[in-house]
Amino acid sequence: MIVRNLHKWIKTDRKGKRYSGYGEILSKLLKRAVKENIPAVLLMDKIREGAAKRIPPQRLITAVKNELTRLKTAKAIVYRQNIKPENEDQYANRLKHISILLLGGIKDKTITGLFNLMAETKRTADDILAACDVLVEFNSINLLAQDDLYGVGKALLFSRLKASTFSGISSIYLNARAKRIKTEDILTIIKNTLTNGGGIIQLDQEISNRGRHR
Amino acid sequence: MIFNSCRRYRKSFYLSIIILLLISFPLFSEFSFDAGTQVISAIPRYDLSGSNIWLEMSWADSYYFSESLSYFIDSALRTGYTPLMQNFEGIATCNNYLSFRKNSFLARLGISGYYDLTIGSDYTSPVWQINTDVFISYGNYQFSVYINPGLSLLQNELNRTLNFNLQAGAVYALFGQILIKPGISAEIPAEQTNGEVPGISPFLNLSWYTGIPLTLKSKINYRVNFPADQNNFVLTWIPEATLLLRRGITATVRSKAEYKTYQTSTLSDGSTAYLYDPAFKLSPELLSDFSLTDTITLHAKATLGWTHYYNTETDDITAGLSLDIEIEF
Structure with a gap:
């Protein structure tokens, strides 16, 4: 579903068209997130954020890869400390919060x-x-x-x-x-x-x- | 002849002490070296006589004997050189604070002083001051009261003056970010030989430590000089904002607005002299710090000063810029 949304966004959105040659790489990263039990919407948000800032495709891919790495670490912390909220939205927010902390040098x-x-x-x-x-x-x-x-x-x-x-x-x-x-x-x-x-x-x-x- | 000879020896003596201190300062662990220049000019006239280049050696250190008892020392030696090297300015300062904090109680003993010596082409004029005070505070993380009595002893070229100071106030924390600090201070000179007069100053200070790297402050002070009458006061307001521009770069914008009426002093022969005329003064400042590395910081300060004198309907405008590099060891 989220992969389909990505391709649709690249085809139809004015900002998304800039990344038309990179749909496959980005969709692979989304699939990897789903496989890791990380809400792929967090990566999709990152892609949209990068597009809004007109970040070049190669740099965007690197940024999304780094975000995936941080989210994996965040997920490990959440499971290790037994602080996973029941609600999926809250879970996504918690992962995003910890990812921001990691990005901030903690x-x-x-x-x-x-x-x-x-x-x-x-x-x-x-x-x-x-x-x-x-x-x-x-x-x-x-x-x-x-x-x-x-x-x-x-x-x-x-x-x-x-x-x-x-x-x-x-x-x-x-x-x-x-x-x-x-x-x-x-x-x-x-x-x-x-x-x-x-x-x-x-x-x-x-x-x-x-x-x-x- | 003998007098000139003495003066020459005094000059050599002071210079020797300064050189000795400059050499010995790096031996301290928390030593920093600061070199800068300050350019001040009157506007529209061009007068750089107040400008100088300066060097400063300072040493600040803290000792934590326990979580409750700590000692803080901050000393510095600053030397300035005016254009054409006509004057040598030197100021030595030392501040010592011994603090004891236990739960709701804080007691702090402070002893500080400075020694100012200026060696010019034709004079040597040492001035020194010693201050001592006790700060006692009691309260919790939401409300606190304090009292701060102190004494200061000032020696200038002709007289020695003893001043007694007392400050008392309260602090209330609102939303965990805003500090409301009303209080009152009093200054009572033992003698009025140097023109000091007794005064009492109610004040209201506000500090807002916002949730982001931005601090806003405001200080309002209303000083009534004695003998009090309706036209003898000084009203001061100092707003200030400190913010982070980007990592390692901070900026502080501050402005002092002061309105003062006249100030008189009773001379030894019983006559009354005016120490200053009614005036309004506005002096905005912009201070920036650039952390170049972990130990090297560039400090820049731009100032503007405007004073309007009501009696003569004249204005004084000055502009200044100072730059200095601080190296911590």
Whole structure:
């Protein structure tokens, strides 16, 4: 069905026609996803996204292959951690979410390590993913080692903060960097403050007296 | 003759200390080196006398004795050279903070100081200041109150002044992202020899740590100088936004708007002098940081300053640009 949709899209859609010579390769990738029990619609979304950005065919194929690799890793994490939702849409969303984390530079072992803390921290799978989202934001500000990312994620999960408020921590990290506080120091401040039961107020207090020059 | 000789020795002494510090700074582990230039000019006149090139050696380090007890030190030596090398400017600073945080309680002792020496063609003028304060805060991750008393001792060329400062306030976290920070601060000089006057400042600061790499801040401060009357105040508003442009590149846009009426000071003979005239000042700034590598960062700062003096109906406009490269070791 999804393969048929792909061919139809390539034939009829103005953006799809650009990839008319590559239908077979793309359909093979979709079939492989179906065989792996990965919702092929996720790859189809990637193809449409690439077409909208007018990405050249060869680059699109590489991007779809990479996405398939990430989705396979995401599926392995979901099954290994026993966090597969019953609903198929939710399952697809979860795979897509983890794939975005992997794309954002969070490695399999870091995500798995944080999921391993689920029982101990009494957090849900969505909470773990919210903590991982913050790590992606940290990585978008500057690349960090996986151990550092894991340390921040762990501190978030053990903190008193609700998962819905995790995202503010990435802005604090950015602000601290703009104040020229050293990366290592910021990470230690975040970890120690959260571990001590503090939140955004206490982080703000810690950072406000350190920034030099500004 | 003897006086000139002393001055020459003092100059040599200061330069020796600076050279010694410059050599010894790299021995510290968290050392960074910063070199930059600052160009400031009046508009429409062209006057670069405030411009300089400068070098800075700094050392910042943190010690975590436990999850509760930590010590932070930040010291720097900055030297500046004005055009034609007529003046040598040097500022040494050192900030020390000892913090104890346990659950809802935070106590922090701060001792900081600076020593400013400028060696010109015909003068040497050291000025130093020492500040000490205690920050005590109690609260949880949603609400906190604090009190921050402090003392500062300033020595300038003629006088020594002791100031007592007190700040108290509360912080409330809204939606886990917005901090509302009302408070009040007071400044009481022990003597008014340098023109300092007592003042009290209610303020309201807001910080919004948005869920994306963007921070928005606003600081509003209303200072009433004493003896108070209806026309003796300073109103300041500083909005600020910090955002991530792309990985390794951050930008901060900040603007300071200040309206002040006059400020008087009682001189030793009992007469009253005006320290400044009523004025409105607006100074926007754009600061950018470019992380070239893990250890090298380029900092750029563009500033604009406009001051309007109401008494004389005159305006001062300045523009500045500074660039510096920071290398961390």
